Amino acid sequence: MSLLVVGSVAYDGIETPFGKTDRILGGSATYISLASSYFTDKINLVGVVGKDFADEDINLFKSKNVDLEGLQVDDSGNTFFWKGKYHHDLNMRDTLDTQLNVFERFDPVIPDAYKDARFVALGNIEPSLQEKVLHQVNKPDLVVMDTMNFWIEGTPDALKKTLKGVDLLVINDSEARELANEPNLIIAANKVRDMGPDSLIIKKGEHGALLFTGDEIFSAPAYPVIDIFDPTGAGDTFMGGLLGWLAYTNDLAPENMRRAVIMGSVMASFCVEKFGPERLKNLTEEAIYSRYKEFRRLSVIPDID
């Protein structure tokens, strides 16, 4: 099924304890599109880039069958640029530079050809822009949204308004606690679901993820990554793997939602192995399915007599 991805397309400067890159392709829509491209080839990207956007990056999207009719090229400035440095403990990072550039004027216009997308991924952008997307599409089967503390604190009203049109919210644990103003994660999850989203995924980084859907909770393990190289984009990649799997299978039953969470985790576990989206450029189906099976082995609880 067709998948509409709306979010940022950017260049990132990244420093981790293991290396440094001055400029690498980034942005939420980039990671979501690349990760989902391993499962479905009907990906429609809506975003904006500037006059400096490289042909090789355009070609990367095209090579993954990502449709770029919705990618605006704004020649009045450069592409969104973010620069950050990770600490020794990779869970923390400092932002060193943020140049919004053409992204500051981003107005998501959905091409007619995209409006019937069955699956919609709203990457982490301003909530009012996310809502603008929802006004342009024709009753998708599933709207999945990401957000962050910046919007929870800065534009809570717009965020809560947008949440009403969202089917599945994907946020991390600190965001869930802040959004619900509640330290207990399970209670926080219930409160967030009362705000609109039928289902909720709480990402817990190295501790895996929790899926709340229907009456059940699914606890997904994290992959025990020894060689984590660069965490940039892991969350967006998770969302991409998740949505790619759902669009491919077109099955929103709780059991398949579990598979989707693991597929998101699988793709994120690959993503962190190299800088930026490098690792997402040439994965194989075999590697993906093999890691899925590793996740299964990791969490098997044997029955008792």
Place this chain on the structure above:
Amino acid sequence: MSLLVVGSVAYDGIETPFGKTDRILGGSATYISLASSYFTDKINLVGVVGKDFADEDINLFKSKNVDLEGLQVDDSGNTFFWKGKYHHDLNMRDTLDTQLNVFERFDPVIPDAYKDARFVALGNIEPSLQEKVLHQVNKPDLVVMDTMNFWIEGTPDALKKTLKGVDLLVINDSEARELANEPNLIIAANKVRDMGPDSLIIKKGEHGALLFTGDEIFSAPAYPVIDIFDPTGAGDTFMGGLLGWLAYTNDLAPENMRRAVIMGSVMASFCVEKFGPERLKNLTEEAIYSRYKEFRRLSVIPDID
């Protein structure tokens, strides 16, 4: 199989956001013994209490078939007393009072009748005392040990010496990182296992636990507890459920170790529902096995075709 439990027996004063108790039975050996008593009735407790230790608490142990030949009663003072207050976020607490009392002079003497115990639980006490226990027992099948940051920082040499005689170390994630001086939990686990313990369990509180045994890693989910009332003793209760299950089944294969981790998690999830060890006083086999099955449902990853 017989289980030897060595640790503290104490009275605790506890304040949580949900209530307060001035004095309730506590201590690592208490929680370990009570939790394991649901699986095996050959529990031998070694600890020390003071002249204030109540008959009703003696009777509680006896009612759970905990042998008290090794429980020293030191009339020269009172029982170890700890008082603490939990924050709104129950992951943090302040110690308000610590009176070591007779525990300050605790010298674990293992009665002859206990020396052939097949399973040994070394609760969180001074590492040199834990080692003293190991010198008195006759080649147990499994020595399980707990420790804490206080000993990792205060007596690292004694701790590392004791670790050489330990088969399974049970610590939390911050302790594992500190002991290995390594932020990546998976690498930290490998470093800790190089210090002696064949197997390692890293408890992650609300995020579950990781078991490292042989060549495999098991990721155990946490039970989604909404009504967490008092976290005191949860870690010791985990160890008790784990060891009780292992002593009952007498099976140290990796598959059964997974069951033991879940049984520990089951018992800990009950423990936090009430003050101190209250909830451990009258559980039923049905409630325990039913919650085990809930843990299984929580973490099932469906196969893909």
